[in-house]
Amino acid sequence: METCEESTTIGKVITCKAAVAWEPKGEFVVQDVQVEPPHAMEVRIKVTHSSLCRSDVFFWANESLAHTFPRIFGHEAAGIVESVGEGITDLRPGDHVLPIFTGECRECKYCASPKTNLCSKFGVASLETGMKSDGKSRFSVQGKPISRFLGSTFSEYTVVEYAYVVKINPAAPLDKVCLLGCGVTAGIGAVRKIAQMEAGATVAVFGLGTVGLAVVKEAKLQGASRIIGVDNKASKADEGKRFGITDFLNPDTLNKPVDEEIRELTEGGVDFAFECVGNPNVMATAFESCQDGWGTTIVIGVAGRATVTIPTRYLLSGRCMKGTLYGGYKPKTDVPELVEQYLRKDLDVEEFITHNLPFTRINEAFKLLLAGDSLRTVLHFDDIIR
Known part of the structure; x- marks a missing residue:
């Protein structure tokens, strides 16, 4: 068995460091894990940042x-290909x-359509335990399988x-x-591709985390005339204004529903309401905040299998609600161009x-994120001590 320090790891099991969550809400344990070589049509990546x-x-x-x-x-990351599987x-x-x-297969009817x-x-990659091909994980600790989550990038190496x-x-x-692996792209795409916002539009953004602020920034770039930021954390007011909100509302301090x-x-009501929290009640509130006739609510937040309840009379009056995954961007087709936009300084x-x-x-x-004291914290993998 080779370690990460060996010069040649291709085709061999790698032992490296990963942050393992042994139970829900439990602290992460940074420990040795074993990472198998990639199977057919799989890629083993040396993660540099997550x-x-x-x-x-x-x-x-x-x-x-x-x-x-x-x-x-872990899933919002970047790295370098260590080895590739057959095919x-x-x-x-x-x-x-x-x-x-x-993912993007570039062959199915969805991939062929510009509409989705x-x-x-x-x-969406595995949310359960293993790979789509065989249902098994490529991670283990002393022979015990360790479940995956999407890209499982809280590891020096992943498959x-x-x-x-x-x-x-x-x-x-x-x-x-x-950062283009998830949140920022989701927010930008929700404005560019899903809303297709016209200049002068009015906007409400529910939740001023990374996704919400990406929406705010892009809405400002697209010429929105008013951008109302909604968050129950008072410190988000100044941060939101730095990104482009014109008004800040804290639902906890209002004398009426937001x-x-x-x-x-x-x-x-606003022309567009963006839900960036992942709460079905907030989704309904965003919908209620929209203008009759054309008001559109765009749901970005992850809420699992929760159910949203909205009055049907608003649907009949012309309001609508849309959902978006990753801002509507096709990963292999669109993301390389987003990276080029960053390099040209057209995207920050x-x-x-x-x-x-x-x-x-x-x-x-994680404590910073849970407390709402950070937007994105980038973890660097060059600190591992052998």
């Missing part, structure tokens, strides 16, 4: 999924890549199915463009990075 996303928190805290623990979380011809060791949580970024063969790996320009700094306040401020992700921490301080990073 940022923390609220989706990791949602599933880490979900006690109904206790059967999937122990588990390696892969357009990726090779040394390529710089982003693992993306949703869904894929019938490779939808990902080919459809979820995007090759990018090696000139792009991996500690920055790792949707009523929004309708009064906008004389009938750096202002979303509030903290940089060594990978071994992952528990500290």
Whole structure:
């Protein structure tokens, strides 16, 4: 068995460090894990940077999924291809890549359609335990299988199915463009591709985390005339204004429901409401905040299998609600161009990075996220001590 320090690891089991969650809501244990070589149409990636996303928190805290623990979380990351499995011809060791949580086969009717970024063969990567090909994990600790979660990037090495790996320009700094693997892209795409917002539109953004602020920033760039930020954390007011909100509402301090306040401020409701929290009650409130006739609610937040209740009379009056996964972007088709936009300085992700921490301080990073004291914390894997 080879270790990460060996010069040749291709085709061999690698022992490296990973942050293992042994139970829901439990602290991460940074320990040795074994990572198998990639099977056919799989890629083993040396992860260089991984940022923390609220989706990791949602599933880490979900006690109904206790059967999937122990588990390696993480999905918003960047790295370098270490080896590829049989059948892969357009990726090779040394390529710089982003693992993306949703796939693209480029063959099914969804991939052929410009109307969606869904894929019938490779939808969202495994949320349960193993790979789509055989249902098994490529991780273990002393022979005990460790469940995957999407890309499982809280590990020095991970194995990902080919459809979820995007090759990018090696000139792009991996500690920055790792953010394009989830939240920032979801927010940008929700405005650009899903809303297709016209200049002068009025907007309400529910939840001013990374996704919500990405919406705010892009809405401002698209010429929105009014951007109302909604969050129950008072400190988000100044942060939201830095990104472009014109008004800030804290539902906990209002004398009336926030949707009523929004309708009064906008004389009938906003043109677009973006839900970036993942709460069905907030989704309904966002819908109530919209203008009759054309008001559109766009749901970005992850809420599992929760149900949203909305009055049908508003549907009949012309309001609508849309959902979006990854901002509507097709990973292999669209993401390389987003990286190029970053390199041309047409797209900025750096202002979303509030903290940089060594990978071994992952528990500290999670505490910052849970407290709402960070946007994106980028974990660096170069601190591992042998």
